Amino acid sequence: MKKLPIGVSTLQKIRDDDCVYVDKTAYVQQLIESGTYYFLSRPRRFGKSLLVDTLYQLFQGNEALFRGLHIHPHWDWSVSYPVINISFASGDFTSRVGLERHIHYILRINQERLGVQCDDHDDISSCFNELIRNAKTKYGRNVVVLVDEYDKPILDNIERSTELATEIRDTLRSFYSVIKGQDANIRFVLLTGVSKFSKVSLFSGLNNLNDITIDARYSAICGYTQIELEHTFADYLQGVDLSVMKRWYNGYGWLGERVYNPFDVLLFLDKGKKYLPHWFETGSPTFLVDVLKKRRFHLPNLEAVRMDYKKLGDFDVDRLNIETLLFQTGYLTIQQEINNGEGRAPDYLLTYPNHEVRYSLMSYFLDNYLTETSHALGTVSEALYNGDLPAFEQHIRSLFANIAYENYNNNPIAQYEGYYAAVIYAFLCALGMETQAEVSTNQGRIDMAIRFIRPDGLRQVYVIEFKMVKGMESDGSAMQQIKAKDYAAPYRDGQHQITLLGMEFSEQARNLVGFAWEPLIL
Structure with missing residues (x-):
């Protein structure tokens, strides 16, 4: 069997080491034939660096690497182009001086590789200008500019210092603006990163980029589609329940075909086909927790987040919209596009991409955002599955x-009544259960529903209502509302065992004061 390219982001190594390769060159061909200036945002570990390297090797004319791939018969291998390759994947970006030092280093490496020199070594923008012009002069062909992780120097500093992040952003804005002024010397440009900064803030000097982030034609330019997975990794998928794998790792979408995160697929196949949060564990969303606390965000709302077109890409150092952050970092994805009528921009409905993200994110938020303590979940799951209420x-x-008492006082979200529902929501999601929040019915909205297959094979649903009550005693209002609104109606399909569950909390007790359940006889 071919090797799994874990951690490999260069086409040369994948081909030389006989690794599994999912051919994305049809997308590359379409990009090149359709335009010149592009921008692409994708979450971390999604194959952006491999895409950039594929373009680098293609424009360099390394024909041997593309034999057997889609683009091979469609490319003129007698022609090669000078390529300026810029990556901010690593480097010291803790100061503007460190960033400029790193850019000087990148420009020097490109000068040495291309065999050209810049006379102005002090100013990075002037040197970049010279590099493009001199490369065009030497090779007689327009220049390709590829920028990977364009935003990493900014993102590395947002949590540390808004002032420094702004200074870094402004330095990069001046640097990137060089590209637009060199239009006559440019053959192709691609910038990739995790975030999509506001055009006004970062790309005001490079406003001719075609943003293909949310574009059905390029939704699968990074990541693996279901067909690609089953075809390319067939030798590795023996014995795998594809429906379970799909639920765990597929689901990322940008209006087109949905894809798997490549990192998840490769680690899943390499590590004994165990369903673990491989991608999630590559980065802790500590920064998101801080933003969530400031916003007092109600976690169950993450099931269905509606955003307009502008907000989806409205991100800047001093304007951190939590929904935008969650989308751009891969914790939410587009479920559907909502047409607002002729002449109006669409809205987008966002949700979790898959089971890995949903349960991992809620586990993390439960321990670090809602309660600041860790929780054992195994016995809780057993109680629910066995009906031991x-x-x-x-x-x-x-x-x-x-x-802790301090958590109630120091955590601002603990002061609103939705806190209790949010904790239980995160708690149940962390169990890996199919938990739905605020389910709409013709009589109102169910606070929460839990569905699963019981050990005896029957389908079980718990219909749950939360209430805050005055004083220290239950008043039965939660169960009364479930019955009065007939919240069980959507599940009376003859296929579910239905249990009504009312929970009542007291702000004074900071705990349950009422817990009532009632199975429905069908």
């Missing part, structure tokens, strides 16, 4: 009893 009640009581 008294045991489940004790777990919920213990959950809130273990939340």
Whole structure:
């Protein structure tokens, strides 16, 4: 079997080492034939660097690497182009001086490789200008500019210092603006990164980029489609339940075909085909937790986030919209585009891409955002699966009893009544259960529904309502509302065992004061 290219982001190494390769050169051909200036945003570990390197090797005319690939018969291998390759994947970006030092280094490496020199070595923008002009003069062909991780110097500093991040952003804006002024000498440009900064803030000097981030034609330019997975990795997929794998790792979408994160696929196949949060564990969303606390964000709302076109890409150092952050970093993805009528920009409905992100993100938020303590989840899951609701009640009581007094006082979100629903929502998501929040019915909205297959093979649904009550005693209002609004109606399909569950919390007790359940006889 071919090797799995874990951690490999260069086409040369993949081909030389006989690694599995998913051919994306049809997208590359379409890009090159359709335009000149492009921008692409994708989450981390999504294959952006490999895409950039593929373009580098193609424009360099390394024909042997492309034999057997889609683009091979469609490319003129007698022609090669000078390529300026810029990557901010590594480097010291803790100061403007460090950033400029790194850019000087990148420009020097490109000068040496292309065999040209810049007379102005002090000013990075002037040197970049000279590099493009001199490369065009020497090779007699227009220049290709590829920029990978264009935004990393800014992102590395947003949490540390807004002032420094702004200074870094402004330095990069001046640097990138060189490209537009060199239009007569440019053959092709691609900038890639995780975030999409506002055009006004970062790309005001390079406003001719075609942003293909949300474009159905290029939705699968990075990542693996279901067909690509099953065809290219067929030898590795023996014995794998593809429906389970799809639920765990597929689901990322940018209006077109949905894809798997490549890193997840490769680690899953390499590490005994165990369903683990491989991608999630490559980065902790600590910065997101800080933003969530400031916003007092209600976590169940992440099930369905509606955003307009402008906000989806409206990101800047001093304007951090949590929904935009979650989308651009890969924790949310586009579920559907909503047409607002002729002459109006669309809205987008966002949700979790897959099970890995949903349960991992909620586990992290439960421990670091909602409660700041870690929780054992195994026995809770058993209680629910076995219908042992008294045991489940004790777990919920213990959950809130273990939340430190300081957490209630220091965590601002603990002061609103949705806090209790948010904690339980995150708690249940962390169990890996199919949890739906605020389910709409013709009588209102169900606070939460949990569905799963019981050990006896029957389908189970818990219909849950949360209430805040005054004082220290239950008033039965949660169960009363479930029945009055007939929240069980959507599940009376003859296929579900239905249990109604009402939970009542007291702000004074900071815990449950009412826990009532009632199975429905079908």
